[in-house]
Amino acid sequence: MSEKYRGLSPAEFFHRNKEIAGFSNPSRALYQTVRELVENSLDATETHGILPYIDVEVQLHEDRPEWVTLRVADNGIGIPVHEIPNVFGRVFYGSKYVVRQTRGVFGLGVKMAVLYAQMTTGKPIYVKSSTRDSDVVGEYLLYIDISRNIPHVQKMRIKKKNKNWHGTIVRLTLEGAWLQSKKRIEDYIRRTALISPYATIRYRSPDGELLFERVSKELPEPPQIGKYHPKGVDIEILKDLIRRSNNNDMTLAGFLEKYFEGVGEKIAQEFLTWAGFQPDTKVKELKLADLEKLATAMKNFPKWRRPRPLTLSPLGPELLKKGVKSILKPEFATAVIRPPSSYGGHAFIVEAAIAYGGEIPPQDNVLLLRFANKMPLLYDEGVDVSRKIVDSIDWSIYKIKFPAPVAVVTHVCSTKIPFKGVGKEAIADVPELEHELEIAIRDVARRLRIYLSKLEKMYEVKRKEVTIRKYMGEVSSSLAYVLNMDPSSISSLLEELLKKELEKKEVTVNA
Amino acid sequence: MPKNTQQAGKPISPSSEEVLARLEQLAKSIYDQIQSGKPPYLDIPVRTLANTIWDKKRKLLVLGPKTAKREFFDIGESKRFMQTILMLSLIVRARRENDYPTIRDLYYTGKHTIYYVNEYGKKVSEETWDDQRESNAVIQDIEVATGLLREHMGIMHDAKGRIVGNMIIRSKGTEIDLSRMGSGAWGIPSNVDQLEITKVEADYVLVVEKGAIFERLNEEEFWKKNKCILVTGKGQPDRSTRRMVRRLWEEFDLPVYILTDADSYGYYIYSVYRSGSISLSYESERLATPEARFLGVSTSDIERYKIPKNYIIKATERDIKRAKELMNYPWFKESKRWMEELQLFIERGEKIEIEALSGHGFKFLSNVYIPEKIANKEWII
Numbered sequence: 073m074s075e076k077y078r079g080l081s082p083a084e085f086f087h088r089n090k091e092i093a094g095f096s097n098p099s100r101a102l103y104q105t106v107r108e109l110v111e112n113s114l115d116a117t118e119t120h121g122i123l124p125y126i127d128v129e130v131q132l133h134e135d136r137p138e139w140v141t142l143r144v145a146d147n148g149i150g151i152p153v154h155e156i157p158n159v160f161g162r163v164f165y166g167s168k169y170v171v172r173q174t175r176g177v178f179g180l181g182v183k184m185a186v187l188y189a190q191m192t193t194g195k196p197i198y199v200k201s202s203t204r205d206s207d208v209v210g211e212y213l214l215y216i217d218i219s220r221n222i223p224h225v226q227k228m229r230i231k232k233k234n235k236n237w238h239g240t241i242v243r244l245t246l247e248g249a250w251l252q253s254k255k256r257i258e259d260y261i262r263r264t265a266l267i268s269p270y271a272t273i274r275y276r277s278p279d280g281e282l283l284f285e286r287v288s289k290e291l292p293e294p295p296q297i298g299k300y301h302p303k304g305v306d307i308e309i310l311k312d313l314i315r316r317s318n319n320n321d322m323t324l325a326g327f328l329e330k331y332f333e334g335v336g337e338k339i340a341q342e343f344l345t346w347a348g349f350q351p352d353t354k355v356k357e358l359k360l361a362d363l364e365k366l367a368t369a370m371k372n373f374p375k376w377r378r379p380r381p382l383t384l385s386p387l388g389p390e391l392l393k394k395g396v397k398s399i400l401k402p403e404f405a406t407a408v409i410r411p412p413s414s415y416g417g418h419a420f421i422v423e424a425a426i427a428y429g430g431e432i433p434p435q436d437n438v439l440l441l442r443f444a445n446k447m448p449l450l451y452d453e454g455v456d457v458s459r460k461i462v463d464s465i466d467w468s469i470y471k472i473k474f475p476a477p478v479a480v481v482t483h484v485c486s487t488k489i490p491f492k493g494v495g496k497e498a499i500a501d502v503p504e505l506e507h508e509l510e511i512a513i514r515d516v517a518r519r520l521r522i523y524l525s526k527l528e529k530m531y532e533v534k535r536k537e538v539t540i541r542k543y544m545g546e547v548s549s550s551l552a553y554v555l556n557m558d559p560s561s562i563s564s565l566l567e568e569l570l571k572k573e574l575e576k577k578e579v580t581v582n583a
Numbered sequence: 584m585p586k587n588t589q590q591a592g593k594p595i596s597p598s599s600e601e602v603l604a605r606l607e608q609l610a611k612s613i614y615d616q617i618q619s620g621k622p623p624y625l626d627i628p629v630r631t632l633a634n635t636i637w638d639k640k641r642k643l644l645v646l647g648p649k650t651a652k653r654e655f656f657d658i659g660e661s662k663r664f665m666q667t668i669l670m671l672s673l674i675v676r677a678r679r680e681n682d683y684p685t686i687r688d689l690y691y692t693g694k695h696t697i698y699y700v701n702e703y704g705k706k707v708s709e710e711t712w713d714d715q716r717e718s719n720a721v722i723q724d725i726e727v728a729t730g731l732l733r734e735h736m737g738i739m740h741d742a743k744g745r746i747v748g749n750m751i752i753r754s755k756g757t758e759i760d761l762s763r764m765g766s767g768a769w770g771i772p773s774n775v776d777q778l779e780i781t782k783v784e785a786d787y788v789l790v791v792e793k794g795a796i797f798e799r800l801n802e803e804e805f806w807k808k809n810k811c812i813l814v815t816g817k818g819q820p821d822r823s824t825r826r827m828v829r830r831l832w833e834e835f836d837l838p839v840y841i842l843t844d845a846d847s848y849g850y851y852i853y854s855v856y857r858s859g860s861i862s863l864s865y866e867s868e869r870l871a872t873p874e875a876r877f878l879g880v881s882t883s884d885i886e887r888y889k890i891p892k893n894y895i896i897k898a899t900e901r902d903i904k905r906a907k908e909l910m911n912y913p914w915f916k917e918s919k920r921w922m923e924e925l926q927l928f929i930e931r932g933e934k935i936e937i938e939a940l941s942g943h944g945f946k947f948l949s950n951v952y953i954p955e956k957i958a959n960k961e962w963i964i
Contacts, residue, residue: 554607
């Protein structure tokens with residue numbers, strides 16, 4: 073699984089790309105580090121069929137309050153003992169270089185965190201890990217040797233496992249602005265718990281402990297490792313695949329069939345004819361200009377099959393609803409999943425949920441919770457496609473009158489999330505995606521409307537009952553006085569009539 | 584002449600047994616609905632302008648045929664239904680105990696607090712009625728639903744009308760000679776229909792708007808010198824004053840003259856004596872005097888009687904607006920003289936009070952103005 077990449081000095085890369093990676097200042101850096109570690113932990117568990125248990129701890133340094141120690145422990149698949157130094161101490165190394173929905177795409181984030189920690193506090197990173205089938209536990213204290221891009225192990229200990237523990241514990245100390253970032257971090261943990269209702273997440277910080285216990289033992293189908301869709305390639309990918317094929321006799325037709333999704337003999341032939349290539353050309357002989365022409369043709373060929381969504385792992389409406397209910401504690405929640413779709417050769421699936429009432433505070437606008445590949449998106453909401461859609465909807469047609477306690481959750485799963493800009497916090501308004509999102513949001517909004525009108529009707533019935541009963545005593549006793557009767561005989565007759573009246577209007581409401 | 588078969592002067596109230604029976608019947612009809620498993624309702628003639636008819640021949644506003652179902656199980660009407668039944672029981676109790684409450688008494692007797700839990704589970708409370716307009720309204724509902732007037736039901740009001748003149752009345756077995764009141768006058772009681780008018784010796788009835796003018800004319804013994812019955816409602820007349828005027832016109836064939844200030848308020852008072860008010864149109868048949876003649880003071884009198892400038896008051900915007908409304912009343916609309924008079928009022932924008940005639944001396948009103956106008960038939964109708 074190890075691939076060699078161009079030798080760009082990670083330190084250089086890091087300095088150049090601090091903003092891109094989200095380490096622009098101590099507050100953002102702390103938040104980003106929490107994120108990277110938690111997301112790694114989730115990928116190490118749920119993707120492999122393990123119900124996640126994740127323990128996050130933030131501690132402030134006793135003497136230097138700007139130093140924050142962060143510890144994240146999981147019960148994931150663990151890292152083979154000999155791989156630990158490379159996984160944490162070498163940039164561009166990892167298992168995520170495949171076509172599959174994962175949270176981080178380049179596996180880069182955690183190394184950025186290590187680098188940042190190392191550069192701001194000079195402290196090594198502590199890692200303890202063990203895999204499921206291993207009988208040892210590895211413990212490391214390590215640095216990244218910045219100039220050489222190799223791990224530098226300060227201390228290492230390998231112990232016999234006495235319990236059947238597997239997972240990874242990472243602890244690092246970095247310069248972070250806890251006070252400025254704590255709200256975001258808590259929000260992030262909370263929303264992560266929402267989108268991972270099968271995970272138990274414990275979060276300890278100077279402010280106390282939060283425990284989100286799993287509300288479901290059902291894991292979503294893990295995403296499968298898939299092939300590239302022909303529409304989604306570029307020259308670099310083509311070069312990489314050709315290099316990997318390691319076969320000097322492979323023809324262009326064979327290459328397409330082997331490495332691309334949904335490409336059979338017939339479609340390969342048809343495409344190559346359309347694009348003006350000889351099907352039996354050896355791929356090894358293709359020049360850069362040929363690759364350029366090939367990539368462009370692959371992007372533009374109109375007859376590829378749509379990408380299959382097997383590489384995606386949405387939550388599904390049931391789980392999403394559970395997550396929404398357990399975190400937002402609304403009186404009503406519903407969720408929907410859209411059929412798979414694609415844009416530019418990338419498969420995607422959209423899910424949406426809506427929640428109303430309960431502990432959601434009434435606000436002048438829809439509370440929006442955005443997720444991409446099970447990651448909460450907390451920043452840049454204003455430019456996100458979901459916000460754009462939510463704001464364009466006239467909510468009064470769904471019986472929402474602001475201020476209203478209403479929250480919309482959107483989840484976009486894709487092998488390539490079309491992020492807007494480099495911050496990876498906002499999704500761009502790609503038309504195909506926007507279309508699916510709008511359908512999904514309107515669908516859950518419609519269900520909310522049905523619920524609200526039932527509720528309205530129920531209150532109407534209740535109001536009627538209350539009103540009639542309120543005056544019944546007065547009517548009974550007054551009539552009884554005039555007619556020299558017993559008031560209770562009149563009120564029991566009225567009571568019966570009221571019951572009949574209400575039965576006519578009976579409404580049941582399921583939240 | 585609209586004459587009634589009733590013997591002149593006799594009390595015309597239904598017997599108290601009949602009143603009680605009709606009230607009980609209303610309650611019984613509600614109970615019958617409940618017992619037969621039907622949601623209870625009251626059928627109440629609608630008392631809005633849309634259900635008022637101007638009876639051209641009789642020159643009366645009368646209630647139209649429209650009725651409204653007031654259903655207990657309709658939450659919009661439930662409270663009013665309760666209030667109606669509550670009021671019914673209060674009235675029945677008064678009749679059974681031979682009590683004569685005023686409308687204000689009934690308001691207080693029936694007002695109490697209902698505590699309940701609302702649809703959101705909150706403990707709240709509500710008054711049976713919040714102000715007297717609500718209790719008065721259900722009294723009117725019961726009047727139209729039973730065909731009984733509140734006076735028949737023994738409901739009193741703060742009666743303020745006064746009368747003096749050459750006539751004898753029998754009330755509660757006592758004969759009262761209204762010509763022997765000295766400087767005073769007799770207060771017209773709430774229930775005029777229970778009175779027996781045993782003797783009337785007069786040529787006409789003079790109704791004056793203002794109590795002060797009434798006092799002055801009484802002090803001068805105007806009624807004795809001019810052989811008339813003198814009445815005042817002290818401003819806007821109550822039902823009993825109107826009923827008394829009506830009985831004198833209807834049962835004793837006396838012409839009725841109305842004397843008010845020359846402004847839209849005075850003209851409206853005339854209109855109430857003559858045709859009744861829209862909200863109480865169901866009482867018109869009993870209270871209105873369709874042939875009442877407006878004697879004055881009119882706007883045209885300003886010129887005719889050369890009223891000195893210092894007695895002329897500028898009309899307010901409200902006066903003008905009111906006058907324009909009066910021009911739409913059917914009984915004014917069909918009178919050419921009235922339309923001219925109202926038009927003149929609006930054009931001049933000036934009003935005068937009865938007292939303005941004193942500009943020609945204090946006795947001018949009694950010695951000249953009234954007798955001359957009547958003799959010359961210078962009234963407006």
